[in-house]
Amino acid sequence: MDCPGPSLFPLHRCKTLHLVRHGQGMHNVEGDKNCKSYFSPEYFDAQLTQLGWQQVDDLRKHVRTCGLLKRIELVIASPLLRTLQTAVGVFGGDGYADRTDSLPLMVANAGNSSRPAISSLNSPPFIAVELCREHFGVLPCDKRRNISEYQLLFPAIDFSLIETDEDILWKANVRETTEELTARGLKFMNWLWTRKEKEIAIVTHSGFLFHTLSAFGDDCHPLVKKEICGRFVNCELRSMIIVDRSMIGSDPATTNYPGKIPRGLDRPSDAPEEDGPKTNRII
Secondary structure (H helix, E strand, O other): OOOOOOEEEEEEEEEEEEEOOOOOOOHHHHHHHHHHHOOOOHHHHOOEEHHHHHHHHHHHHHHHOHHEEEEEEEEEOOOOOOOOOOOOOOHHOOOOOOOOOOOEEEOOOOOOOOOOOEEOOOOOOOEEHHHHOOOOOOHHOOOOOOOOOOOOOHHOOOOOOOOOOOOOOOOOEEOOOOOHHHHHHHHHHHHHOOOOOOEEEEEEOOHHHHHOOOOOOOOOOOHHHHHHHOOOOOEEEEEEEEEEEOOOOOOOOOOOOOOOOOOOOOOOEEEOOOOEEEEEEEO
Protein backbone atom coordinates (compact mmCIF):
# COMPACT_ATOMS: atom_id res chain seq x y z
CA MET A 1 0.00 0.00 0.00
CA ASP A 2 1.30 3.44 -0.95
CA CYS A 3 1.12 5.67 2.11
CA PRO A 4 0.53 9.31 1.24
CA GLY A 5 2.50 12.10 2.83
CA PRO A 6 1.02 15.18 4.49
CA SER A 7 -2.36 16.32 3.18
CA LEU A 8 -4.48 19.44 3.57
CA PHE A 9 -8.18 19.86 4.31
CA PRO A 10 -10.32 22.95 5.01
CA LEU A 11 -10.63 23.51 8.76
CA HIS A 12 -14.36 24.25 8.65
CA ARG A 13 -14.97 20.78 7.21
CA CYS A 14 -13.36 19.10 10.23
CA LYS A 15 -14.45 18.23 13.75
CA THR A 16 -12.28 17.30 16.71
CA LEU A 17 -13.51 14.21 18.56
CA HIS A 18 -12.29 13.23 22.01
CA LEU A 19 -13.18 9.54 22.26
CA VAL A 20 -13.43 7.95 25.71
CA ARG A 21 -14.14 4.42 26.83
CA HIS A 22 -15.99 4.20 30.16
CA GLY A 23 -14.18 3.37 33.40
CA GLN A 24 -14.04 -0.16 34.77
CA GLY A 25 -17.53 -1.59 35.23
CA MET A 26 -18.68 -4.33 37.58
CA HIS A 27 -19.06 -6.67 34.61
CA ASN A 28 -15.44 -6.08 33.52
CA VAL A 29 -14.04 -7.47 36.77
CA GLU A 30 -15.60 -10.91 36.53
CA GLY A 31 -15.62 -10.91 32.75
CA ASP A 32 -11.83 -10.65 32.70
CA LYS A 33 -11.71 -13.83 34.78
CA ASN A 34 -14.42 -15.74 32.94
CA CYS A 35 -16.12 -14.37 29.83
CA LYS A 36 -19.28 -16.37 30.68
CA SER A 37 -19.84 -13.90 33.52
CA TYR A 38 -21.01 -11.36 30.95
CA PHE A 39 -24.18 -13.45 30.58
CA SER A 40 -25.08 -13.04 34.26
CA PRO A 41 -28.27 -11.02 35.01
CA GLU A 42 -26.36 -9.69 38.04
CA TYR A 43 -24.50 -7.31 35.72
CA PHE A 44 -27.58 -5.75 34.09
CA ASP A 45 -26.58 -2.19 33.11
CA ALA A 46 -23.42 -2.53 35.18
CA GLN A 47 -22.23 0.51 37.14
CA LEU A 48 -18.65 1.63 37.70
CA THR A 49 -16.49 -0.10 40.30
CA GLN A 50 -14.55 1.89 42.89
CA LEU A 51 -11.49 1.43 40.67
CA GLY A 52 -13.57 2.68 37.76
CA TRP A 53 -14.36 5.85 39.69
CA GLN A 54 -10.68 6.30 40.48
CA GLN A 55 -9.96 6.04 36.75
CA VAL A 56 -12.63 8.68 36.15
CA ASP A 57 -11.05 10.98 38.75
CA ASP A 58 -7.63 10.57 37.12
CA LEU A 59 -8.99 11.39 33.66
CA ARG A 60 -10.90 14.34 35.12
CA LYS A 61 -7.61 15.78 36.43
CA HIS A 62 -5.98 15.23 33.03
CA VAL A 63 -8.64 17.04 30.95
CA ARG A 64 -8.38 20.01 33.29
CA THR A 65 -4.61 20.09 33.48
CA CYS A 66 -4.13 19.95 29.71
CA GLY A 67 -6.86 22.55 29.08
CA LEU A 68 -9.08 20.20 27.13
CA LEU A 69 -12.21 20.79 29.19
CA LYS A 70 -12.29 24.49 28.25
CA ARG A 71 -12.41 23.61 24.54
CA ILE A 72 -15.17 20.98 24.56
CA GLU A 73 -18.50 22.29 23.29
CA LEU A 74 -20.59 19.14 23.79
CA VAL A 75 -20.42 15.81 25.61
CA ILE A 76 -22.21 12.83 24.03
CA ALA A 77 -22.74 9.70 26.12
CA SER A 78 -24.12 6.25 25.46
CA PRO A 79 -27.24 5.86 27.66
CA LEU A 80 -25.95 3.16 29.97
CA LEU A 81 -25.07 3.66 33.62
CA ARG A 82 -21.31 3.16 33.31
CA THR A 83 -20.97 5.60 30.39
CA LEU A 84 -23.22 8.24 31.97
CA GLN A 85 -21.27 8.01 35.23
CA THR A 86 -17.98 8.30 33.36
CA ALA A 87 -19.16 11.24 31.25
CA VAL A 88 -20.36 13.39 34.15
CA GLY A 89 -17.47 12.33 36.37
CA VAL A 90 -14.88 13.42 33.81
CA PHE A 91 -16.50 16.46 32.18
CA GLY A 92 -18.99 17.67 34.82
CA GLY A 93 -18.73 20.73 37.07
CA ASP A 94 -17.31 20.97 40.57
CA GLY A 95 -18.92 21.10 43.99
CA TYR A 96 -22.64 20.78 43.43
CA ALA A 97 -24.87 22.64 45.89
CA ASP A 98 -28.66 22.79 45.80
CA ARG A 99 -29.80 25.82 43.83
CA THR A 100 -32.90 26.71 41.88
CA ASP A 101 -31.15 27.76 38.65
CA SER A 102 -29.08 24.61 38.09
CA LEU A 103 -29.91 20.90 38.00
CA PRO A 104 -27.20 18.40 38.95
CA LEU A 105 -25.64 16.30 36.20
CA MET A 106 -25.77 13.40 38.65
CA VAL A 107 -27.56 13.07 41.97
CA ALA A 108 -25.72 11.78 45.02
CA ASN A 109 -25.15 8.00 45.15
CA ALA A 110 -26.44 7.44 41.60
CA GLY A 111 -26.09 3.75 40.77
CA ASN A 112 -25.04 2.95 44.36
CA SER A 113 -21.83 4.82 43.67
CA SER A 114 -21.43 6.42 47.11
CA ARG A 115 -20.40 9.54 45.19
CA PRO A 116 -21.59 13.10 45.87
CA ALA A 117 -23.78 14.95 43.41
CA ILE A 118 -22.05 16.43 40.33
CA SER A 119 -22.81 19.97 39.21
CA SER A 120 -23.79 21.11 35.73
CA LEU A 121 -22.38 24.59 36.38
CA ASN A 122 -19.46 25.62 34.17
CA SER A 123 -19.65 22.38 32.20
CA PRO A 124 -20.52 21.76 28.55
CA PRO A 125 -24.00 20.46 27.67
CA PHE A 126 -24.55 16.69 27.83
CA ILE A 127 -26.76 14.58 25.55
CA ALA A 128 -27.43 10.83 25.48
CA VAL A 129 -27.41 9.12 22.08
CA GLU A 130 -28.38 5.49 21.39
CA LEU A 131 -26.34 5.23 18.20
CA CYS A 132 -23.11 5.00 20.23
CA ARG A 133 -24.22 2.17 22.51
CA GLU A 134 -22.39 -1.14 22.82
CA HIS A 135 -23.53 -4.24 20.88
CA PHE A 136 -27.28 -4.70 21.23
CA GLY A 137 -28.66 -7.93 22.66
CA VAL A 138 -28.02 -11.05 24.76
CA LEU A 139 -25.60 -9.65 27.37
CA PRO A 140 -27.47 -8.09 30.34
CA CYS A 141 -24.64 -5.61 30.94
CA ASP A 142 -25.48 -3.99 27.59
CA LYS A 143 -29.21 -3.57 28.27
CA ARG A 144 -30.22 -0.11 29.44
CA ARG A 145 -32.75 0.95 32.07
CA ASN A 146 -35.83 2.96 31.22
CA ILE A 147 -34.98 6.53 30.31
CA SER A 148 -37.31 7.77 33.04
CA GLU A 149 -35.00 6.11 35.59
CA TYR A 150 -31.90 7.75 34.13
CA GLN A 151 -33.60 11.15 34.15
CA LEU A 152 -33.97 10.89 37.92
CA LEU A 153 -30.30 9.98 38.35
CA PHE A 154 -28.88 12.42 35.77
CA PRO A 155 -31.29 15.39 35.74
CA ALA A 156 -29.18 17.79 33.63
CA ILE A 157 -28.45 15.31 30.81
CA ASP A 158 -30.61 15.73 27.71
CA PHE A 159 -32.33 12.42 26.84
CA SER A 160 -34.73 13.94 24.30
CA LEU A 161 -33.07 12.26 21.29
CA ILE A 162 -34.03 8.81 22.62
CA GLU A 163 -37.43 7.87 21.26
CA THR A 164 -38.64 5.18 23.68
CA ASP A 165 -38.58 4.95 27.45
CA GLU A 166 -38.05 1.19 27.39
CA ASP A 167 -35.04 -0.43 25.71
CA ILE A 168 -36.56 -1.92 22.55
CA LEU A 169 -33.18 -2.31 20.80
CA TRP A 170 -31.86 -5.01 23.14
CA LYS A 171 -33.11 -8.57 22.40
CA ALA A 172 -32.53 -11.43 24.84
CA ASN A 173 -31.81 -13.99 22.12
CA VAL A 174 -30.31 -11.93 19.27
CA ARG A 175 -26.87 -10.30 19.40
CA GLU A 176 -26.15 -7.48 16.98
CA THR A 177 -23.57 -8.57 14.40
CA THR A 178 -20.20 -6.86 13.96
CA GLU A 179 -21.31 -5.66 10.52
CA GLU A 180 -24.48 -4.14 11.98
CA LEU A 181 -22.53 -2.43 14.74
CA THR A 182 -20.04 -0.99 12.26
CA ALA A 183 -22.87 0.34 10.08
CA ARG A 184 -24.46 1.92 13.17
CA GLY A 185 -21.12 3.49 14.10
CA LEU A 186 -20.74 5.03 10.65
CA LYS A 187 -24.30 6.32 10.88
CA PHE A 188 -23.33 7.95 14.16
CA MET A 189 -20.27 9.56 12.55
CA ASN A 190 -22.46 10.98 9.77
CA TRP A 191 -24.94 12.24 12.36
CA LEU A 192 -22.14 14.21 14.04
CA TRP A 193 -22.06 16.43 10.94
CA THR A 194 -25.60 17.61 11.73
CA ARG A 195 -24.27 19.12 14.97
CA LYS A 196 -22.98 22.68 14.99
CA GLU A 197 -20.30 21.91 17.61
CA LYS A 198 -16.74 21.54 16.34
CA GLU A 199 -15.08 19.95 19.40
CA ILE A 200 -17.00 17.07 20.96
CA ALA A 201 -16.29 14.51 23.68
CA ILE A 202 -17.88 11.07 23.18
CA VAL A 203 -18.09 8.57 26.05
CA THR A 204 -18.89 5.10 24.80
CA HIS A 205 -17.81 1.43 24.80
CA SER A 206 -14.90 -0.78 23.73
CA GLY A 207 -16.73 -2.76 21.06
CA PHE A 208 -18.40 0.30 19.56
CA LEU A 209 -15.09 2.16 19.34
CA PHE A 210 -13.11 -0.76 17.94
CA HIS A 211 -15.54 -1.74 15.19
CA THR A 212 -16.46 1.82 14.19
CA LEU A 213 -12.89 3.08 14.05
CA SER A 214 -11.71 -0.02 12.17
CA ALA A 215 -13.61 1.37 9.17
CA PHE A 216 -11.16 4.30 9.07
CA GLY A 217 -7.45 4.71 8.40
CA ASP A 218 -6.97 2.45 5.38
CA ASP A 219 -5.41 5.38 3.53
CA CYS A 220 -2.86 5.93 6.31
CA HIS A 221 0.45 4.37 7.32
CA PRO A 222 -0.16 1.04 9.13
CA LEU A 223 1.10 2.51 12.41
CA VAL A 224 -1.41 5.35 12.11
CA LYS A 225 -4.16 2.85 11.32
CA LYS A 226 -3.20 0.95 14.47
CA GLU A 227 -3.26 4.17 16.49
CA ILE A 228 -6.77 4.91 15.23
CA CYS A 229 -8.48 1.59 15.79
CA GLY A 230 -6.54 -0.28 18.48
CA ARG A 231 -8.59 -1.51 21.43
CA PHE A 232 -9.34 1.07 24.14
CA VAL A 233 -8.64 0.28 27.79
CA ASN A 234 -10.94 1.54 30.55
CA CYS A 235 -11.07 5.35 30.74
CA GLU A 236 -8.67 5.81 27.82
CA LEU A 237 -9.06 9.03 25.84
CA ARG A 238 -7.91 9.54 22.26
CA SER A 239 -8.31 12.81 20.36
CA MET A 240 -8.89 12.60 16.61
CA ILE A 241 -9.96 14.77 13.70
CA ILE A 242 -12.78 13.68 11.41
CA VAL A 243 -13.06 15.34 8.01
CA ASP A 244 -16.09 15.86 5.79
CA ARG A 245 -14.96 14.71 2.36
CA SER A 246 -18.48 14.53 0.92
CA MET A 247 -19.67 18.00 2.02
CA ILE A 248 -22.29 16.56 4.38
CA GLY A 249 -21.70 19.52 6.66
CA SER A 250 -22.70 22.99 5.53
CA ASP A 251 -21.07 25.20 8.15
CA PRO A 252 -19.31 28.22 6.67
CA ALA A 253 -15.68 28.93 7.46
CA THR A 254 -15.39 31.23 10.47
CA THR A 255 -11.66 32.03 10.25
CA ASN A 256 -11.20 32.36 6.46
CA TYR A 257 -10.86 35.91 5.10
CA PRO A 258 -11.46 36.83 1.44
CA GLY A 259 -8.51 39.24 1.18
CA LYS A 260 -7.90 42.28 -1.07
CA ILE A 261 -10.92 44.39 -0.24
CA PRO A 262 -12.05 46.15 -2.36
CA ARG A 263 -11.53 43.77 -5.25
CA GLY A 264 -9.37 44.87 -8.17
CA LEU A 265 -6.56 43.85 -10.48
CA ASP A 266 -4.28 41.40 -8.73
CA ARG A 267 -2.16 39.61 -11.27
CA PRO A 268 0.06 37.04 -9.51
CA SER A 269 3.74 37.05 -10.35
CA ASP A 270 3.62 33.48 -11.64
CA ALA A 271 0.56 33.92 -13.89
CA PRO A 272 1.12 32.66 -17.46
CA GLU A 273 1.32 35.22 -20.22
CA GLU A 274 -2.04 35.37 -22.00
CA ASP A 275 -1.52 38.34 -24.32
CA GLY A 276 1.37 37.30 -26.49
CA PRO A 277 4.80 35.68 -26.43
CA LYS A 278 6.79 35.61 -23.24
CA THR A 279 9.17 38.48 -22.69
CA ASN A 280 11.87 39.26 -20.23
CA ARG A 281 9.51 41.71 -18.50
CA ILE A 282 10.50 42.26 -14.88
CA ILE A 283 7.57 42.00 -12.43
